[in-house]
Amino acid sequence: MSFVPVAEDSDFPIQNLPYGVFSTPDNPRPRIGVAIGDQILDLSVIKHLFTGPVLSKHQDVFDQPALNSFMGLGQAAWREARESLRNLLSTSCARLRDDTDLRRRAFTAQASAAMHLPAAIGDYTDFYSSRQHATNMGIMFRGSENALVPNWLHLPVGYHGRASSVVVSGTPIRRPTGQMRPDDAKPPVFGPCKLLDMELEMAFFVGPGNNLGEPIPISRAHEHIFGMVLMNDWSARDIQKWEYVPLGPFLGKSFGTTISPWVVPMDALLPFAVPNPEQDPKPLPYLRHDRPYTFDINLSVTLKGEGMSQAATICRSNFKYMYWTMLQQLTHHSVNGCNLRPGDLLASGTISGPEPESFGSLLELSWRGTKAIDLGNGQTRKFLLDGDEVIITGGRGDSAVRVHDDLGAANDHDHEEEAEEDEAGQGQPFVHVHEDGLGRGLLHVGAAAAGSSSNPGSTGTIFHACGEPGPWGGRATARPGGGGGGGHAPGATPRRPALPEGVRGPGHTHPPWDPKANLVGDRGLWWGPCRLGKRGQVTEDGAPALVPAARPRGGRYHDASGSAQRRPGALRAVQERGHECVRCSSRSRLAAEC
Numbered sequence: 001m002s003f004v005p006v007a008e009d010s011d012f013p014i015q016n017l018p019y020g021v022f023s024t025p026d027n028p029r030p031r032i033g034v035a036i037g038d039q040i041l042d043l044s045v046i047k048h049l050f051t052g053p054v055l056s057k058h059q060d061v062f063d064q065p066a067l068n069s070f071m072g073l074g075q076a077a078w079r080e081a082r083e084s085l086r087n088l089l090s091t092s093c094a095r096l097r098d099d100t101d102l103r104r105r106a107f108t109a110q111a112s113a114a115m116h117l118p119a120a121i122g123d124y125t126d127f128y129s130s131r132q133h134a135t136n137m138g139i140m141f142r143g144s145e146n147a148l149v150p151n152w153l154h155l156p157v158g159y160h161g162r163a164s165s166v167v168v169s170g171t172p173i174r175r176p177t178g179q180m181r182p183d184d185a186k187p188p189v190f191g192p193c194k195l196l197d198m199e200l201e202m203a204f205f206v207g208p209g210n211n212l213g214e215p216i217p218i219s220r221a222h223e224h225i226f227g228m229v230l231m232n233d234w235s236a237r238d239i240q241k242w243e244y245v246p247l248g249p250f251l252g253k254s255f256g257t258t259i260s261p262w263v264v265p266m267d268a269l270l271p272f273a274v275p276n277p278e279q280d281p282k283p284l285p286y287l288r289h290d291r292p293y294t295f296d297i298n299l300s301v302t303l304k305g306e307g308m309s310q311a312a313t314i315c316r317s318n319f320k321y322m323y324w325t326m327l328q329q330l331t332h333h334s335v336n337g338c339n340l341r342p343g344d345l346l347a348s349g350t351i352s353g354p355e356p357e358s359f360g361s362l363l364e365l366s367w368r369g370t371k372a373i374d375l376g377n378g379q380t381r382k383f384l385l386d387g388d389e390v391i392i393t394g395g396r397g398d399s400a401v402r403v404h405d406d407l408g409a410a411n412d413h414d415h416e417e418e419a420e421e422d423e424a425g426q427g428q429p430f431v432h433v434h435e436d437g438l439g440r441g442l443l444h445v446g447a448a449a450a451g452s453s454s455n456p457g458s459t460g461t462i463f464h465a466c467g468e469p470g471p472w473g474g475r476a477t478a479r480p481g482g483g484g485g486g487g488h489a490p491g492a493t494p495r496r497p498a499l500p501e502g503v504r505g506p507g508h509t510h511p512p513w514d515p516k517a518n519l520v521g522d523r524g525l526w527w528g529p530c531r532l533g534k535r536g537q538v539t540e541d542g543a544p545a546l547v548p549a550a551r552p553r554g555g556r557y558h559d560a561s562g563s564a565q566r567r568p569g570a571l572r573a574v575q576e577r578g579h580e581c582v583r584c585s586s587r588s589r590l591a592a593e594c
Contacts, residue, residue: 072342
């Protein structure tokens, strides 16, 4: 039980404790917080209270404007933070409970906070891991005899998405324009997308990365997965149809992908892991694992058009329907030596179940636009119209979990044109701001938490995205092709800029905001050397953990005892590549020479 008042139907009991990045009118600096009840606990204010063996040396990660540095510390730090937070927030701990001044500075009402992207997303990959979704697409475009392409049952198919257009819930999205060819007998035309689609997805953030050329074995993949968010990955089906051959999706996908700002840590979800689906044929050895790593999370999608008094449910699905697990996705992504980095985003792909009402996209629900989806009150949809609002909800147990994110659709056109299958990926849901009674956008996903609860029947692990009316200029209803905001909204993450000369390369940098850089609105992005290479990190079994940040090729690395292990050319690598000593920050020597 927490000393912080938590309503019985709250999305954020003490069993959840998701991480996010927020700001307030009186302090516009983005900072890391944890949701509890209707409050946000500012971790930058209480960073000195993290006194465990790992975080006592890394308290500065909670001063960052993004979660990347914390994500990069690994499981030992994540679990230590979670245990510390549960203890500090419990009724039995007086340290925070009885310090009136500290509590005043540390807690912020969620209603007064603006949410930002939880991490600086350097790279984004979208998978295609629902067998039912892939089968539906194949039947629509190739026939039932050839529903799945030959490789689908052997590897988790995915494609590299556009990280710069991943935005937080509440960011206006404009209907994309591009080339289309609605009539195969005529030349292509240019104009606003007519077949705008949503797709129900979830995604996970990468924690510690891997060095270039060093794959992550599936036995260790779980150590690299920080937590999950809801995702709506928009798709312009008619643009995609014309452009996708031969290289796959481009402009039909890159105009916007929306995620929730609250990241639910995997430790909050592990109690709801269920057996993995049976995979036949058995995948190659590098993709095999016995660890249950799919999750029983009920998901639903509702749609609310302009003039509708309430949203209509159009989809009920579940994350457990995914064929390929997150462990397999991450391992396959790195098997060729591709280096992943803290804050990279890997998405599930459209989540479709076995029944028609569980299909996770309008393309499937309308079966390629051949049948209308009944919304009630005489309204129907095949694809999205301007002003439509898509609401994604997820949860477990009795908790009232909701996802409200408005989705703006295209201009009113005849939506009978065919959409084409993307064999390398799938469409992408969009999350747009819905105003509830508080006048703020909400995006929640929940799963009942393990352990005892002070609120039986309402405990939940919740993903919660908020779009604020202030920074977003009131109701943020995307008007693709017409109204709506343009450019980057507050909290949007730009494409990673080139690293300054002498700064450590991929996998070793994290982005603090520089208010003078003015690259995105009033917040810029710059990159500096990662300081994650601290000694004292250990693996779960107590063995010394190699610290990637202190492991230059041809140089030395540090083990858990802090001793430096020599590799040929260590000093040269440090001098030429600009690596810092993890103990003295020198660019000319290593720890053993300090």
